Amino acid sequence: MEDTRWLTDEEQQVWRRLVHLVTVLPAALDAQLQRDARLTHFEYLVLAILSETPGRSRRMTDLAGLVNGSQSRLSHLVGRLERRGLIHRERSTEDRRGSVAVLTEAGWAAVVAAAPGHVAHVRSLVFDQLTPEQVRQLGDTLAAMLDRIAPADSCPGPTNPC
């Protein structure tokens, strides 16, 4: 314990704020989307990614990487969206063992309906509070942290760079 580099008072305060943010932000995102679109933020993310993909479809394994979720969590979620008619699953034509999630017309309509309210909420929670310089700095700071916490293939590009 002699060698422990304890956090300074400033670092401790920043750390508490960061822990606070990672606790309250997901709940705030879920609350708006649940209320206005009957979707969790994780469900919305999956639909939004499919809506931005040519063919509106993705292999399940790729989707799990893009939303930083486990395969089993994603399977449950896609099952729920499938029962609501927002997604359907097909066998992959390239890889017979793989499965592909495809956005349905109803799923597309759900994203189109939910997106403006979600973006307005994200603006009001985050970007409206920050100067352009703070946004730029935050981007650099997040990139530096993510390089360490979730390097390489957990955030694939080029269609979803992060």
Added chain:
Amino acid sequence: MEDTRWLTDEEQQVWRRLVHLVTVLPAALDAQLQRDARLTHFEYLVLAILSETPGRSRRMTDLAGLVNGSQSRLSHLVGRLERRGLIHRERSTEDRRGSVAVLTEAGWAAVVAAAPGHVAHVRSLVFDQLTPEQVRQLGDTLAAMLDRIAPADSCPGPTNPC
């Protein structure tokens, strides 16, 4: 939808990074603490707060606010820690309807044993990646976001300012 102020490319990238961070950081914190101390990060937070409080005890209602958790989530967690002998619950002497969580000697020993490894992990994930200027800016940026997302009483001071 005509009025929607969609995110710019830069804002979209920053937003994806932030969503990525709030997904992977809790999992990274849990992984180290589970491996080295058989505690989730949320459990560690509760023990750490109690260890820093005079009398090593807190009303359950105050604890829920300090860790930004719901009463029911906290009750489950405290129940688990109680079965492991790290905490015990007492009736509040001030408020007979209220309940107080008290850190046991074993709980104190668990925090003391876990803290150095946890701090080293937090340093390696976050602070070692950032310059002092970035840490300062991150603190300001997080404060601005939290003012909007979780204002006022969800983050009580002065013992746990955030």
